[in-house]
Amino acid sequence: MFSKRKDIIIILAFVMIVAIFILNTDFKSVDEYYLEHAQDVENADATVFISVKCETILENIEDLDSSLLPLVPKDGVILSREEYVLREGDSVFDILVRAAKTNKIQMEYSGSPSSSAYVEGIAHFYEFSCGELSGWTYLVNGKSPSLSSSAYKLSDGDVIEWIYTCEVSRDILQGGAANE
Numbered sequence: 001m002f003s004k005r006k007d008i009i010i011i012l013a014f015v016m017i018v019a020i021f022i023l024n025t026d027f028k029s030v031d032e033y034y035l036e037h038a039q040d041v042e043n044a045d046a047t048v049f050i051s052v053k054c055e056t057i058l059e060n061i062e063d064l065d066s067s068l069l070p071l072v073p074k075d076g077v078i079l080s081r082e083e084y085v086l087r088e089g090d091s092v093f094d095i096l097v098r099a100a101k102t103n104k105i106q107m108e109y110s111g112s113p114s115s116s117a118y119v120e121g122i123a124h125f126y127e128f129s130c131g132e133l134s135g136w137t138y139l140v141n142g143k144s145p146s147l148s149s150s151a152y153k154l155s156d157g158d159v160i161e162w163i164y165t166c167e168v169s170r171d172i173l174q175g176g177a178a179n180e
Helices: 002-023 030-035 055-059 066-071 092-102
Strands: 047-053 077-085 107-110 118-122 135-140 159-165
Touching: 047 092, 055 159, 077 092, 092 107, 092 118, 092 135, 092 159, 118 135, 118 159
Parallel strands: 047 159
Antiparallel strands: 047 077, 107 118, 135 159
16 A cells, blocks of 8 residues: 555656656747747847859759759749848858758758868759869858858958859859859
8 A cells, every 4th residue: 555655656756847847948949949049130239141042053054963953943042142140250151050040951061160161062052063163152242262161250241142153163253143
C-alpha cells in the first residue's frame, strides 16, 4: 500500500515538473525565431541595403546546368533590395546570412564566417553552375572590393549587391548589373 502511494507521488511530481517546464518555455518555429527581430529598422541608428541577383544566368542560359533551369527567376532577381539593421562590426557576409535566413534562401559557404568566408552557392546556384568562370561576387556601393565578404566591414547606408557572374565579374563590371 505504501509503495503505491509513493509511486503516485513520484508520478504526480514528474507531471508537475513537466507541466512547469512546458508552461515556462517559449517554443518558437524556425521562422518565428529568425524573423523575430530581423527587421527592426524603425528605431535603428544605422541600416544597409542588400539585393541578390542572377541576371547574367539569363544571358548565358545555354551554359547553365539543365537541372537548375526551373530555379532561375524570370527576372533574374533572387532578393529585391531590402533594408537591414547594421550592427557594430557587421560584414557583407553577416548581412547576406541574415537576409538568407530571413527570406529562406538556400546558401552555402566555406571558410570562417569571421574572416575568410567564401560564398559557394546562393539559391542553389553554385560556382561553375553556369560555366567554368561562374560564381558569386559582391559589390558595395557599385564597387568591387578586394576583400572577402566576411572581412569587408559595412557603414551606414551601404548598398550591397550579390551578383552571379558567368565570366569572373567581367560580365557585371563592363556595362552589366553594376551599372544599371
